[in-house]
Amino acid sequence: MTFLNVAVFLSVFLPLISSIYTIIIGRFVLGKVVAIHATAFLFLAAFFGWYVGVNFYIKNVAEIQIHLWQWIDIGFLTVNFALRFDMLTVVMVIMITTISALVHLYSIGYMKKDKTLDKFMSYMGLFTFFMLFLVASPNLIQLFFGWEGVGFCSYLLIGYWYHKEKANNAAMKAFVVNRIGDLGFLLGIAACFYLFESIDFKVIIETIPLVSEKNIVVLHMSVHTLMLVALLLFFAAMGKSAQFGLHTWLPDAMEGPTPASALIHAATMVTAGVFLLVRLSPLYEAASFSLEIIAIIGLITAIFAGTVAVVQNDIKRVIAYSTCSQLGFMFFSIGVKAYAIAIFHLVTHACFKALLFLGAGSIIQAMSDEHNMKKMGGLFKYIPKTYAVMWIGTLALIGIPFFSGYYSKDAIMEIVLVYGGTLGKIIYYGALFSIFLTALYAMRVMMLVFHGKIKAHEKIIAHIKESPMVMLVPLFILAIGSIFVGGILSVEFVNDSQNFWGRSIVLTSQLKLIEKVPHIPYIYLIPPVVLGFLGIIVGWLLFEEKFIWRDVFKKKLYKIHLFFFEKWYIDEFYELFICRPYQKIAMILWKKGEDTIIEGIGPKGISYIILKAGRLLSRLQTGYLCHYILGAVIGIVGILWIFLI
Amino acid sequence: MLYSDLPLLTMLIFLPMVGAFFVALSRSEKTYEKNVCNITLITSGATFLYAIILFLKADFSSEKFQFMEQATWLPSLGIQYAIGIDGVSILFILLTSLLIFLALCISIKKITFKLKEYCIAFLVLETFILGAFCAMDLFLFYIFFEGVLLPMFFIIGIWGGKHRVHATWKFFLYTLLGSLLMLIGIVCLYLEFNTSSIYALYGQNIELKMQYWIWLAFFASFAVKLPMFPFHTWLPDAHVEAPMAGSIILAGILLKMGGYGFFRLSLPILPEASQYFSTFIFTLSCIAVVYTSMIAFVQKDIKKLIAYSSVAHMGFVTVGLFTFTIYGMQGAIFQMLSHGLISAALFMCVGILYERTNSRELEFYGGVATILPVFAVLMMIFTLGSIGFPGTSGFVGELLVIIGAYQVSGWTALGLGVSVILSALYGLLLYKKVLFGSIKDTCKFLKHLTYGEQTILAALAVLIVIFGLFPQCILDLIEPAVKVILEKTEISTFSTMLNSKVK
DSSP: OOHHHHHHHHHHHHHHHHHHHHHHHTTTSOHHHHHHHHHHHHHHHHHHHHHHHHHHHHHTOOOEEEEEEEEEEETTEEEEEEEEEOHHHHHHHHHHHHHHHHHHHHHHHHTTTOTTHHHHHHHHHHHHHHHHHHHTOSBHHHHHHHHHHHHHHHHHHHTSSTTOHHHHHHHHHHHHHHHHHHHHHHHHHHHHHHHHSOOBHHHHHHHHHHHTTOEEEETTEEEEHHHHHHHHHHHHHHHHTTOTTSOTHHHHGGGSOHHHHHIIIIISGGGHHHHHHHHTHHHHHHSHHHHHHHHHHHHHHHHHHHHHHHHOOBHHHHHHHHHHHHHHHHHHHHHTTOHHHHHHHHHHHHHHHHHHHHHHHHHHHHTTSOOBGGGOOOGGGTOHHHHHHHHHHHHHHHTOTTSHHHHHHHHHHHHHHHHOHHHHHHHHHHHHHHHHHHHHHHHHHHHHHHSSOOOSOHHHHHHOOOOOHHHHHHHHHHHHHHHHHHHHHHIIIIITHHHHHTTSSOOHHHHHHHHHGGGSOGGGGHHHHHHHHHHHHHHHHHHOTTOTTHHHHHHHTHHHHHHHHTGGGHHHHHIIIIIHHHHHHHHHIIIIIIIIIIHHHTHHHHHHHHHHHHHHHHTTOOOOHHHHHHHHHHHHHHHHHHHHO | OGGGGSOHHHHHHHHHHHHHHHHHHOOSSTTHHHHHHHHHHHHHHHHHHHHHHHHHHSOOSSSSOEEEEEEEEETTTTEEEEEEEOHHHHHHHHHHHHHHHHHHHHHGGGOOSOHHHHHHHHHHHHHHHHHHHHBOBHHHHHHHHHHTHHHHHHHHHHHOOTTHHHHHHHHHHHHHHHHHHHHHHHHHHHHHHSOOBHHHHTTOOOOHHHHHHHHHHHHHHHHHHTTOTTSOTHHHHHHHHSOHHHHHHIIIIIHHHHHHHIIIIIHHHSHHHHHHTHHHHHHHHHHHHHHHHHHHHTOSBHHHHHHHHHHHHHHHHHHHHHTOSHHHHHHHHHHHHHHHHHHHHHHHHHHHHHHHHSOOBTTTOOOHHHHOHHHHHHHHHHHHHHTTOBTBHHHHHHHHHHHHHHHHOHHHHHHHHHHHHHHHHHHHHHHHHHHSSSOOGGGTTOOOOOHHHHHHHHHHHHHHHHHHHOTHHHHHHHHHHHHHHHHHHHHHHHHHHHHHHHO
16 A cells, blocks of 8 residues: 555544544544544545545545445445546535544634634535545445535534524424435436446446437436436436525525535535536536536526525625535536536635635634624724625625636636537526626625725624634635645646546547637627626625715615515515425325324224224124024024025 | 253243242242242343354355254144244344343332232243244244243233233234144145255245245235234234233334244245235235224224334335345345334333323323433434334334235335325324424423332434444344345245246
């Protein structure tokens, strides 16, 4: 075993060790000490992650596989648990371990008053492990282990303050909505196995050409089986990555501690869906109709979440919807076959979104746990360092040139342009609108929180102070990342993608598209940037308190505002058409179906009949001799009748 | 060797009975209670150890039955006392002896009256259950299978809750009715082939029409026992009224006897009929999964909730068995074992709470996690197992059955798959209401778990996780038995296909 293999192994398993260590040692040692240990473990994991990455990059290693154990081997179904690292995995591992380590560090400061800090650190470590296990998996089932594992840790962390009813409900909602997607995943696994007789990624990818013509009959319609697999797995991805329809859990998930939101609901777990699709990019390449659906759902999400984010007042919810919207960008990027660019956006987004979340955490703590932006304002004087990093995050999110977000977003827009066709056009204009919305809501956060008059209570103002260094350092590091990562990576991820990704992602379509990029008229490349700036200016004007037209706008747009504010009434829709009917039907089934029908026809009915029959028969026992004699006579006559005839 | 002639398996079956005999002998003295407890626990513990020794000694990699014993029993009828075990039987034997041992351990100290009878009932019950899993003769199987009813009848009827009498009779009559039909089926088979040996009947060519009728007769018994929709209504009542140990055995083992019956009798002896009725079974199972999951969601009684969830989980078993694929069948057997552990553990958890508060109402509880953190962790593992979370044994069975079902019919896979969502709904609801939230006044003064309780629950949790992470060790045991059935059915279906073509 070479040192590289050891590094691979450690980078995945150190977080697990950290998780177990913290929960055991935490019983005896102060929470803060344990937290420092856990952070050390995570930094070590990140170090190994980087080590592996650098080795892969320099030595051009294509793949490393470490066999762990055989999970199942029956019939054709062989499931080996292993760590398979290729370039895609390595990129994800570096991203996950680094951000996790920073969030761990940040949590030492943020959660210092928490009584069960060891538990929190343990959950975070466990989460990181599952996420790494997910990205390192060589087959669908191991991926599903990680998939469910991160979902479960997310459940634990959302419901971390479990005495709060709201947190519990949010946690349960997150788990159940994710499970709706998981239904797709499970059926996807079954369909995949039916089609390929294997669930190993390599075998699947190799077998695709052989099965691409197979059809299956569903509801008397012949359906392309590959398409079915692709759509089922996409459905799973929709759940995890909070795409339109299955997004409702993500905003509610903000009930959890902010560091957890930064790690799970911004940088890592929610991108698992994107990762799954990219991992299976050859499959989606072969089932191209499914890509159009993905693109459309992604676009709808990008716009929908943008519109909602513009009017929300809870700072974390705004960022959550922003995450939703950015995930939409990644999905339609996949939809136009630019898989590597989707990953590019995933990485830059992880950087600046984690920054924004942690920054928001810093603000919330300064404001004594106030989430409502309407009650903030004018904070830039009090927490200038947070203010500065929040600006960096905001500019990166909007995609202002030479910040990280610019490179990835720009690459997506270029590909969308050359993709062409009606779909390409729709996506292009939709995405432009979404970019404008992004700038708008990002500016709104900055204006409401940092500028204008202070609306907070005096007591709160007295307590406002800049976060300690242990929280600021991760912010600074992420801020540096948010500025430079995009520029550095764009060379490798986009321009030199063939060399960099090797065979881990299918690049043929993307390369073809990129070739055409230089031919795009220059005029088409400006709008994204211009709209970004426009959004900033409009946002500045709109949310500046002294702006004269504000009230006019408010009156005119009241209805639209309400529609957006109520999140397009989607939660209400589900409540009305799914949750309540489910409960009602269940009640009816229980009271009527179970107690009346099944019991009535079954046990109760039969016993009733027997009782009645018994009563009737018992009436014959009158006690009068003449009745018995009559009976006997009838009996004898009857017997004679039978024998004589 | 010297011991090779010993009836090893018979000794296993009747060991608890011997223990029961000694319990019955003990008289009222100062140490009476202690004696009874000790004898019972030692006997059931020894049975478990003995089962482990048998398991280690035997070679289950082949399809041959191990520890075969034969003795003439009713010579005039040619009925034999024939027993033997294969990989599937030994798993159920281990499960049985383990669960009965644990159930006794956790409950025996809390029995306040008729302790002696309680112990005897459980030990006799163990003998009957072990017998049913070992029997190689139809009549013997029937006797053991029915014999189980008697001790269970008393366990629920004497140590049960408020409405125990109603529940007992319902349970007794319901199961008896089904079993009597099975007896008719057995007699029919016997008259036709003049043998009651299960193994001899494997792969016999039975006329189709007769197969259908006998299959239905068997179905009546097993479907009630399992239970399948719509024959399940005895189960919630019986569970609610049964004492904790009774619930554990009922959910953990007795239900599995129905599945075992399908596996051991219906599938191999009546393969064509089984295939003929498979769609019927799929439909009932899918209805069961959705219907009982929904009903479980609105239950207010914790025990009822778990009881209904058991019915839903058993839906996976029936589908798996009747897919006639290696994945589905292995998954089904695995699901039975895993559900045995998980449901037993869940009923223990409820029992532990009930002892402390005398309430099974969901609304009664809240915030228990703060008071009993260890309990919260363990219960979380069991809940996850119950909702089929990867890494627990619950996942393996469900995954394999869904994979198997998909090979046969996508719709069945979808119907079962819905349970992924629905089980999460009721499972997490239960967990949330009981353990999360602010501490309710009613459960402010909950006593901590005793070390004994912690150990028992932890042991089950460890088993559930180990089977979830390393299921292959179990699947290896199941495989030969499943392959036998698959080969037999393939041959017979092949021959019927030939016959129909000739016609």
